Amino acid sequence: MSKRTQTIPNELIEALLAERPRPEELLGNDGLIQQLAQQLIARSLNLQASQSVTPSQAQLSHELAADVGNVGLDSGAPPPTKRASGRGRTIPQGLDTKIMAMYSKGLTPREIQEQVLDFYGVDLTPAAISKVTDAAADEIKAWQSRPLDVVYPIVYMDCIHVRVRDGASRAKAVYVVIGISITGQKEAIGLWISQHEGAKFWLQVLTEIKNRGVQDIHIACVDGLKGFPEAIATVFPKTTVQLCVVHMVRNSLDFVSWKARKEVALDLRPIYTATTIEAAAQALSDFEGKWDAEYPTIGQAWRRNWAQLTPFFDFPKEIRKIIYTTNTIESINMSLRRVMRYRGSFQNDESLLKLLYLALRNISRRWSLPVHDWKAALNRFAIQFGPDE
Known part of the structure; x- marks a missing residue:
């Protein structure tokens, strides 16, 4: 369906330029062009609120509004009011990075096609869009085989399950490994896909x-x-x-009604924040005394896994605090599930790995600072584990 092309009235342009802004005042991060674009998109979002839009469209619209400073004159993409003729197969300069960004947020090639047409006025085929995202394959291979650090003070290892069609729809296991480096930086070490989770594949x-x-x-x-x-x-x-305390607490709360979850979580906290293993054992007994009648499986699970839950009591508080308060892997898995939730299932392992890699690349860009209080923890690591650092 064709869309109406709008011409900006000269009177509006003259009004915007009435105070003769310098070029840098037009193009800067807080420049006139960015402010105008943000307000136009915000108004568009308000209009969308009264219309029927898919969750992925609404999500992308908000993210484009936040990212509008990067969609300026240097992006190479044509202005939204100018439509490319025909079904485009050639990607305009700069638009490929936007397509990658949309794909990394979970949009399918057909959804990206609609968004590119709406926001940039370019009509691309889904095949052309898939070709852009396929360019990530070489990057993934290089990333997955890159050299790693000699020592990692902490490594988190977990698995999420995703449906892949690949002939017949089946659940597959995605192995996610995140490290905390000597400098305290989070680092995505790698992603692996297997038929199911098991110690042999680990x-x-x-x-x-x-x-x-x-x-x-x-x-x-x-x-x-x-x-x-x-x-x-x-x-x-x-x-x-x-054993990851975050996992243990989460699994414990799976047995609990929504009404009681907050109270149970608070009563579990004295177990893993105790100063000694003896105090932790007493806290577990206190928990069982209060909750065993209603939720006996929680106390049983903690006792069954006690040997794997308590090693961190051998460490000083600086290290222990990092272990039980840094829910790195849980936060990452939640973000990965968020980008996958609109897909349902994936065509094959390659398409799954491509999306997860691009999503993880986006997530890791926010890891600019070391984890909180890392310097104190690193000093204790040096004492506890010797001169490797």
Whole structure:
């Protein structure tokens, strides 16, 4: 369906330029062009509120509004009021990065086609859009095989499950490994896809990590998968395996009604924030005394996993605080699930890996600062684990 092309009245342009702004006042981060674009998009979003839009369209509109400073004159994309003729197969300069950004937020090629047409006036085929995103394949290979640091003080390992069609729709396991480097920076170490989660495949992942240069991991935070600690010990025998407290609390709350969740979470906190293992054991007993009648499985689960939950009591508070308050892997998995939720399933492993990599690349751009209080924790790591740092 054709769209009406609007011409900006000269009177409006003259009014905007009445105070003779300098070029840098037009194009800067707070310049006139950006302010005008933001207000126009904001008005468009207000109009959308009264219309029927898909969740992905609404999400993208808000993100484009926030990112409008990067869609300026240097983007190479044609102005929104100018429509490219025909079904385009050639991507205008600068538009490929916008297509990648949209794809990384979970939009399909057809949804991107609609957004590119609406926002940039360019009519591209889904095949042309897929070709742009396929360019990430070489980048993924280089990223997945890049050399890693020699030592990681903390590594988080977890798995999420996604449906992939690939002939017949089936659930597959995506292995996610995030490290905290010596400088305290979060780093996405890698992504792997397998038929299902298992300690045997984790052994392959750990071996690959070692082959890429990692000689030691001080603390590995993992879920409660059977055989996982043994797999880690095979490749990194000096590593302390710590069952992720965030996972344990989350799994505990799965048994609890919404009404009682906040209170149960507060009563679990004294267990993992205790100063000694004896105090933690007493806190667990106190929890059981209060909640066993209603939720007996919670106390049973904590006791069953006690040996994997308590190693961090051997560490000073600076390190322990990092372990139980840094819900790095949970936050990342939540972000990855968010970009996948509109897809339902993926055509194959390659399309799944492409989206997850691009999404993870976006997430990692926000990791500009070391984790909180890292300097104090690093000093304790140096004492606890020797001179490797």
